[in-house]
Amino acid sequence: MPKFIRTVEDATIRFAGDSGDGMQLVGTQFSETAASTGIDVNTFPDYPSEIRAPEGTLYGVSAFQVHVGSKKVNTHGDVVDVLVAMNASSLKVNIPRLADKCIIIADMSGFDTRNLKLAGYEDNPLKSQDLSNFKVVAVDIEQEVKKLLKGSNIAPKVIKKTRNFFALGLTLWLFDRSQEHALRWLSRRFANEADILEANTRALQAGYDYAQNSSLLDFQYKIEHIGLEKGTYRNISGNEAVALALVAASQKSRLPLFLGSYPITPATDILQYISALKRYGIKHLQAEDEIAGICSAIGAAYGGNLAFTTTSGPGLSLKIEAIGLAVMTELPLVIINVQRAGPSTGLPTKPEQSDLLQAMYGRHGEAPLPVIAARSAADCFDSAYEGARLALKYMTPVIVLTDGYIAQGSEPWKVPLIAELPDITVKFHDDPATFQPYKRDPETLARMWAIPGMQGMEHRIGGLEKQDIKGNVSHDPLNHQKMTELRKAKIDGIASDIPDAKILGPDQGKLLVLGWGSTYGAIRNAADIMQNEGHQISHVHLRHLHPFPENLGTLMDRFEEVLVPEMNLGQLQIILQSRYLRKVEGLHKVQGNPFTASEIVEKISSMLH
Amino acid sequence: MKTLLDEILQTTQSVPAYEAKDFKPDVDVRWCAGCGAFSVLSPVQRFLPNLNLPKEKIVFISGIGCSGRFSYYVDTYGFHSIHGRPIAIATGLKIARPDLSVWIATGDGDCMSIGGNHMIHAARRNTDLNIMLFNNEVYSLTKGQASPTSHPGQITKSSPLGSLEDAFNPASLALGSGAPFVARGIDKDRQMMQDLFEKAAKHKGFAFMEIYTNCVIFNDGAFEEYTRKGIREDHTLMLEHGKPMLFGKEMDKGVRLDGYTPVVVNLRDGEYSENDVLVHNEKDSTLAFILANMTYHESLPRPIGVFLDLERPSYESRVEAQINAEIEKYGEPDFDGLLKGKSFWTV
Numbered sequence: 001m002p003k004f005i006r007t008v009e010d011a012t013i014r015f016a017g018d019s020g021d022g023m024q025l026v027g028t029q030f031s032e033t034a035a036s037t038g039i040d041v042n043t044f045p046d047y048p049s050e051i052r053a054p055e056g057t058l059y060g061v062s063a064f065q066v067h068v069g070s071k072k073v074n075t076h077g078d079v080v081d082v083l084v085a086m087n088a089s090s091l092k093v094n095i096p097r098l099a100d101k102c103i104i105i106a107d108m109s110g111f112d113t114r115n116l117k118l119a120g121y122e123d124n125p126l127k128s129q130d131l132s133n134f135k136v137v138a139v140d141i142e143q144e145v146k147k148l149l150k151g152s153n154i155a156p157k158v159i160k161k162t163r164n165f166f167a168l169g170l171t172l173w174l175f176d177r178s179q180e181h182a183l184r185w186l187s188r189r190f191a192n193e194a195d196i197l198e199a200n201t202r203a204l205q206a207g208y209d210y211a212q213n214s215s216l217l218d219f220q221y222k223i224e225h226i227g228l229e230k231g232t233y234r235n236i237s238g239n240e241a242v243a244l245a246l247v248a249a250s251q252k253s254r255l256p257l258f259l260g261s262y263p264i265t266p267a268t269d270i271l272q273y274i275s276a277l278k279r280y281g282i283k284h285l286q287a288e289d290e291i292a293g294i295c296s297a298i299g300a301a302y303g304g305n306l307a308f309t310t311t312s313g314p315g316l317s318l319k320i321e322a323i324g325l326a327v328m329t330e331l332p333l334v335i336i337n338v339q340r341a342g343p344s345t346g347l348p349t350k351p352e353q354s355d356l357l358q359a360m361y362g363r364h365g366e367a368p369l370p371v372i373a374a375r376s377a378a379d380c381f382d383s384a385y386e387g388a389r390l391a392l393k394y395m396t397p398v399i400v401l402t403d404g405y406i407a408q409g410s411e412p413w414k415v416p417l418i419a420e421l422p423d424i425t426v427k428f429h430d431d432p433a434t435f436q437p438y439k440r441d442p443e444t445l446a447r448m449w450a451i452p453g454m455q456g457m458e459h460r461i462g463g464l465e466k467q468d469i470k471g472n473v474s475h476d477p478l479n480h481q482k483m484t485e486l487r488k489a490k491i492d493g494i495a496s497d498i499p500d501a502k503i504l505g506p507d508q509g510k511l512l513v514l515g516w517g518s519t520y521g522a523i524r525n526a527a528d529i530m531q532n533e534g535h536q537i538s539h540v541h542l543r544h545l546h547p548f549p550e551n552l553g554t555l556m557d558r559f560e561e562v563l564v565p566e567m568n569l570g571q572l573q574i575i576l577q578s579r580y581l582r583k584v585e586g587l588h589k590v591q592g593n594p595f596t597a598s599e600i601v602e603k604i605s606s607m608l609h
Numbered sequence: 610m611k612t613l614l615d616e617i618l619q620t621t622q623s624v625p626a627y628e629a630k631d632f633k634p635d636v637d638v639r640w641c642a643g644c645g646a647f648s649v650l651s652p653v654q655r656f657l658p659n660l661n662l663p664k665e666k667i668v669f670i671s672g673i674g675c676s677g678r679f680s681y682y683v684d685t686y687g688f689h690s691i692h693g694r695p696i697a698i699a700t701g702l703k704i705a706r707p708d709l710s711v712w713i714a715t716g717d718g719d720c721m722s723i724g725g726n727h728m729i730h731a732a733r734r735n736t737d738l739n740i741m742l743f744n745n746e747v748y749s750l751t752k753g754q755a756s757p758t759s760h761p762g763q764i765t766k767s768s769p770l771g772s773l774e775d776a777f778n779p780a781s782l783a784l785g786s787g788a789p790f791v792a793r794g795i796d797k798d799r800q801m802m803q804d805l806f807e808k809a810a811k812h813k814g815f816a817f818m819e820i821y822t823n824c825v826i827f828n829d830g831a832f833e834e835y836t837r838k839g840i841r842e843d844h845t846l847m848l849e850h851g852k853p854m855l856f857g858k859e860m861d862k863g864v865r866l867d868g869y870t871p872v873v874v875n876l877r878d879g880e881y882s883e884n885d886v887l888v889h890n891e892k893d894s895t896l897a898f899i900l901a902n903m904t905y906h907e908s909l910p911r912p913i914g915v916f917l918d919l920e921r922p923s924y925e926s927r928v929e930a931q932i933n934a935e936i937e938k939y940g941e942p943d944f945d946g947l948l949k950g951k952s953f954w955t956v
C-alpha cells in the first residue's frame with residue numbers, strides 16, 4: 001500500500017477509553033518512545049476521580065494526551081490531531097477537542113449496542129455523517145486480536161486486554177516510530193508471565209502491521225528531530241521531579257532526607273515515590289493527618305534532617321498553624337503544594353493556581369516565607385531544589401507551588417549529575433562558647449543552627465516569641481517588633497540571592513505577558529505566535545513569587561501594559577498591583593483545565609487593538 | 610552512606626556524672642506556687658542522671674497548656690511546640706534521630722482533645738517516645754474550662770451548670786490504641802514518679818504515663834481522694850508486678866475477679882484470703898484493660914502504677930531494619946542512577 005508522508009512541526013494524539021482499558025499505560029509507552037527517538041514530548045493524563053467508574057459510561061472515560069513536535073512543544077496540545085477511541089463514550093466526550101480533519105482510530109468492538117446506549121448515541125456515529133469533518137479509521141480490534149491469538153492457549157480474558165497494545169502498534173506506525181521501547185518494556189514487565197507477554201507482543205506487532213497495510217491510513221507523519229543538546233534524557237512528571245530534587249538536595253547538603261506526608265490527590269505520587277527509596281537511606285512517615293505530616297517534618301528538621309512535606313490545597317490549609325511554628329523557630333522546611341481546583345474538595349483531579357494567596361499570606365501573625373512556583377514538569381526539579389537551597393541557607397520554611405497539570409504531566413528532562421548541581425552547604429554551629437540560638441549570620445540573617453546531640457549547646461526553641469540573640473522566651477514589646485522585622489528582613493533579603501527576571505522578547509514595548517507556574521507552556525506558545533506575526537510583545541515567567549526578583553518593577557515599567565494570565569481569578573494580579581502600584585490586566589480561567597495558547601493569543605490581540 | 614550528621618555527632622562518649630542540678634536551666638519556673646507540675650519536674654530532674662545518657666542526647670518536647678512550659682525547665686535540648694502537636698513533632702524527630710531520648714510533656718487538653726489523633730496513632734505505631742500526660746482535669750492555661758477528662762457534672766467556667774460530657778479514661782484510650790507501656794502516676798508521690806520515669810526510659814517503644822497533677826487554681830483537690838493521707842489508702846490500688854492486689858490502711862482489702870468484673874473483697878471476715886486476690890502481671894494485656902477499666906468506678910480503688918509493660922519492635926527500629934535490609938539487598942546506592950531512572954536515552 002503506497003503511503004504519503006506528511007511532514008508536520010507538531011501533532012497531538014489522545015488515547016481515550018474506559019478506565020480499565022489501559023490508556024494511561026499505552027499513552028506513557030507512546031510518549032517514552034517518541035521522546036527516546038528524538039522528538040519533543042509533553043503529556044497529560046486526564047482521568048476521572050472515580051477509581052473504576054462503571055464500564056462504558058461517559059464519566060468513566062480515561063484519557064492520556066501526548067503532544068509531539070520537532071521543536072519544544074511546551075504544552076500537551078490545544079487540539080487533538082489523532083484520537084484513539086476505544087469505545088463510544090470516549091469518542092463522544094472528546095469530540096469538542098478534535099481538530100478539523102482529526103484522525104479517529106476507533107475500536108468498533110466498543111461501539112456495540114450496549115456501548116452506544118451508555119454513550120447516549122441512537123445510531124452508530126462511525127456509520128453516520130456526523131463525523132464527516134474527521135477521518136475515521138474503524139477497526140474491530142477485539143476481533144483482530146482474537147483472530148490473531150486463535151489456537152493459542154492464552155485465556156480469552158488476557159486476549160481481550162491486549163486491545164490497547166494493538167492500538168499502540170497502530171499509532172506507532174502512524175508516527176513512524178519503532179516498537180522497540182514498548183517491546184523492551186513488555187519483556188521486563190511480564191518476564192514471569194509468558195502468555196501475557198506473548199499476547200501483548202503479538203498484538204503490538206499486529207497493530208503496527210495493520211496500519212501499514214490498511215487502505216484507510218494513507219499517510220504517515222514525519223516529525224524532524226528536535227536536536228537536543230548532548231546529554232542523558234528521560235521523561236519525567238512533575239511529581240517525580242519534586243521527589244528527585246529533594247533527594248538530590250539531600251545528597252548535596254549531606255543531610256538525611258525525611259518526608260512527612262498524608263495522601264492527597266494530586267500530590268500522593270511524591271509520597272509513594274519516596275516511600276520506595278529505603279535502599280537510598282531515605283525515611284518517610286505516612287502520617288495520621290496533614291498536620292502530623294508537617295509536624296513530623298518539623299521534628300525531623302529540628303533533628304538536622306532536610307525535611308519536607310507534600311500536600312494539595314486543603315492540606316496546606318491544615319498545615320498553616322505549623323508553618324507559623326516553623327517560621328517562629330526558624331527551621332528549614334520545604335512545603336510542596338500541588339495545587340488543585342478548590343475551594344474545599346472542588347475538582348480534586350483538576351489543576352488550578354488558586355493557592356497563591358494562601359501560600360503568600362495564609363498565616364496567622366506576620367509570617368513571611370519564600371514562595372516558588374514551577375513552570376513545567378521538568379522545572380519542578382529545579383524549583384524544588386531551589387526551595388531546599390533557600391530553606392537551608394536562610395533557615396526558613398519555603399512553599400513550592402506546582403499543580404495537577406505539571407505534577408502529572410511529563411516531558412523530557414536532561415538529567416543532571418548531582419555533582420554539577422548548585423551548591424548547598426550546611427554548616428552547623430560547632431563552638432559552644434559562641435553559640436546563641438538566635439544569633440544571626442550578618443549576611444543572610446539566618447540564625448545559628450545546632451541540633452540535639454551536639455554537646456554544650458543545649459537550648460530550647462518554640463512558638464513563643466524569643467529574645468533576640470539569646471533565644472529565651474520574651475514578652476518584651478520592643479523585642480517582638482524587632483524580631484518581627486528581622487524575620488521579614490531575612491526573607492526580603494533573599495531577593496539579592498535570586499536571578500533577575502528574564503525577559504523573552506524585546507525588553508520594552510507595548511505589552512508584557514507576565515506568568516507564573518504551569519501557564520508557562522501556553523503563554524510561551526502564544527507569545528511565539530504573536531512575536532512571529534511581528535507584534536511587540538514580551539514574556540516574563542516568574543519562578544520566585546516571594547520575594548520577587550529585584551528587577552521586576554523596573555522591567556514592568558518598560559511596558560505600556562502588563563497581562564497576567566492565571567488559572568484563578570487574579571491572584572498574582574492583585575499582588576503585583578499592590579506591590580508596584582500599577583494597573584495590571586488579568587486573564588482568568590478556572591475550568592479545571594489549562595489555558596490553550598489560542599485563548600491567550602486572543603486576549604493579547606484584543607489588548608493590542 | 611555517611612552524612613554530615615555522622616561527622617558532627619559523636620557516637621561514643623563517656624557520660625558525665627550528673628546531678629539533678631545539672632538539669633536545672635537558669636530560668637525562673639513560672640507555675641503557680643503549689644502546682645502539681647512542680648512535683649513532676651523535680652523527679653524528672655532527679656532521675657535524668659540515672660538515664661546514663663549525655664544530656665545533649667535528651668530532648669523534651671511540649672505542647673500548649675501549663676504543662677507546655679516544661680520543656681523550658683529542663684536543661685537539655687527542648688522544643689515548646691504548638692497546641693496538640695508535640696507527639697507529631699516528636700515522632701518525626703525520633704524517626705530521624707533514633708539516637709535521642711525523646712520525652713513529651715503534654716496535658717489533658719493538648720493530648721486528649723486537640724492532639725488526640727496524634728496520641729492514638731503514635732501508640733499504634735509504637736515510636737519510642739515517653740509521654741508524660743499532665744492530667745489536671747481542666748483547661749488551666751486558658752483559665753478554667755472543662756477538658757476531655759473533666760468528670761460529668763464538673764463545674765467549670767465553660768460548664769457553669771455542670772459538664773454534660775463523660776470523661777476520657779486516658780489509660781483505656783492508650784491501651785485501646787495499642788500502647789505497649791501504660792502507667793498512671795500521681796504528683797504527690799515523688800519516689801513513685803521517679804521509678805516510673807526510669808521504667809519508661811528503659812522501655813523501648815511508646816510509653817504512656819498519665820500523671821494526676823493538681824491545679825491549685827482551677828481544679829484544686831481533684832485528686833484528694835488519691836493523695837491525702839488517711840483517705841488515699843482506701844481509694845488507691847498501688848500496682849506492683851507479681852504482687853497481690855491489696856489495699857486499705859491495713860492492707861486488708863483486695864481486688865478479685867468475679868467473672869470478668871473486678872470486685873473488692875474484705876480479707877478480714879475470713880471468706881476470702883490473699884490467694885483469692887488478683888496478682889498483678891505487667892505483661893498481661895487483658896489484665897491491663899480490666900485494671901484501666903476500674904477507673905471512675907465509685908466502688909473500686911483507683912489503680913496507680915504500671916498497667917502494662919510489653920516490648921515489641923519500635924517503629925523507628927523497623928524503619929532502620931527496612932533500610933538496612935534494602936541496602937544489603939541492593940548495595941551502596943547510586944544516586945545519579947536514581948535520577949536517570951530505568952528509561953533514559955542519550956543524545
Ligand code: SF4
Pocket residue numbers: 639640641643644645646675745749750823824825826827
Ligand atoms: S493554673 Fe493550675 S496548672 Fe497552671 S500553673 Fe497554675 S496551678 Fe499549675
